[in-house]
Amino acid sequence: MSIQTAVPVRAAAPPDGRTVLAVVVTVLAWASAFVVIRAVGEDLSPGALALGRLLVGTLVLGLLAAGRGWVRPRGREWGLLAVCGIGWFGVYNVALNAAEQHLDAGTTAMLVNIGPILIAVLAGLLLGEGFPRWLLAGIAIAFAGVVLIGVATGGARTDLVGVVLCVVAAVTYAGGVVAQKPLLWRLPGLQVTFMACATGAVCCLPWAGALVDDLAAAPAGSVLGMVYLGAVPTALAFSTWAYALRRMDAGRLGVTTYLVPPLVIVLGWLLLGEVPPALAVVGGAICLAGVALSRRRDRSRPPLPEGQRAGRAV
Numbered sequence: 380m381s382i383q384t385a386v387p388v389r390a391a392a393p394p395d396g397r398t399v400l401a402v403v404v405t406v407l408a409w410a411s412a413f414v415v416i417r418a419v420g421e422d423l424s425p426g427a428l429a430l431g432r433l434l435v436g437t438l439v440l441g442l443l444a445a446g447r448g449w450v451r452p453r454g455r456e457w458g459l460l461a462v463c464g465i466g467w468f469g470v471y472n473v474a475l476n477a478a479e480q481h482l483d484a485g486t487t488a489m490l491v492n493i494g495p496i497l498i499a500v501l502a503g504l505l506l507g508e509g510f511p512r513w514l515l516a517g518i519a520i521a522f523a524g525v526v527l528i529g530v531a532t533g534g535a536r537t538d539l540v541g542v543v544l545c546v547v548a549a550v551t552y553a554g555g556v557v558a559q560k561p562l563l564w565r566l567p568g569l570q571v572t573f574m575a576c577a578t579g580a581v582c583c584l585p586w587a588g589a590l591v592d593d594l595a596a597a598p599a600g601s602v603l604g605m606v607y608l609g610a611v612p613t614a615l616a617f618s619t620w621a622y623a624l625r626r627m628d629a630g631r632l633g634v635t636t637y638l639v640p641p642l643v644i645v646l647g648w649l650l651l652g653e654v655p656p657a658l659a660v661v662g663g664a665i666c667l668a669g670v671a672l673s674r675r676r677d678r679s680r681p682p683l684p685e686g687q688r689a690g691r692a693v
Contacts, residue, residue: 410614413643418604425473426473432609432613435613438609464578471548475542489526501557516669610613
């Protein structure tokens with residue numbers, strides 16, 4: 380049985396101000412994560428960083444969820460939670476951290492952003508969202524901008540291991556989003572995020588010993604960076620993402636993350652002193668244009684008069 384047959388499909392309305400704000404918070408927080416991961420990666424190994432981040436995120440989300448209503452998941456919702464938690468929160472974080480051991484933050488963000496394409500395809504096939512022409516055009520243009528950013532910033536640091544890890548991260552990211560969307564029809568977004576984050580943390584427990592060793596030797600700045608990753612890009616941003624996903628099509632929301640690579644370039648410039656190449660600036664502008672184009676909607680045509688309909692039929 381497909382996801383589409385298990386969950387009623389609702390027509391997506393234009394996002395309101397709160398939904399737009401949730402998207403902005405999510406994109407900014409996720410962009411900052413690429414820079415922070417790169418900054419602390421020398422002191423915290425990929426698995427240890429993923430575990431520490433998810434433990435902090437689970438703690439913050441648990442405190443936020445305390446006292447709120449709890450809806451018991453049913454049947455196949457447990458399976459969707461497992462896909463989201465193991466894939467998006469567990470495997471994704473380890474693969475992303477490991478990728479930034481091989482690639483710079485901008486190139487990593489560019490490669491991971493094949494995810495929105497996969498989200499749009501999977502959402503069209505499994506969630507009944509279809510393939511609106513403006514969405515497809517926006518994806519193509521935004522992806523072209525991301526490729527330009529990758530060409531401008533990747534250089535000789537791009538290697539096969541890093542690329543493979545980014546592809547793994549993108550696939551688990553897309554699968555997690557498509558699994559999360561049906562859960563939000565019935566379950567509260569904060570509860571879904573908390574359960575998925577806790578599941579990811581459990582999956583990363585094999586790195587508990589490495590986390591203890593790394594924290595004992597890591598400087599305070601790296602420890603604070605790990606706490607930030609758990610509190611802001613994980614607990615806060617995944618919650619605002621769930622809020623927006625509940626109110627938007629997965630494909631249209633996914634394409635907004637094409638704004639992440641240009642933001643990573645800007646943050647790297649401001650925080651790490653990395654001056655972006657001119658081609659990266661052009662790529663960022665193209666990303667913005669693609670995201671704007673994806674938000675367009677086809678105009679609904681007025682119904683034809685009865686006589687014209689009969690003529691068309693003939």
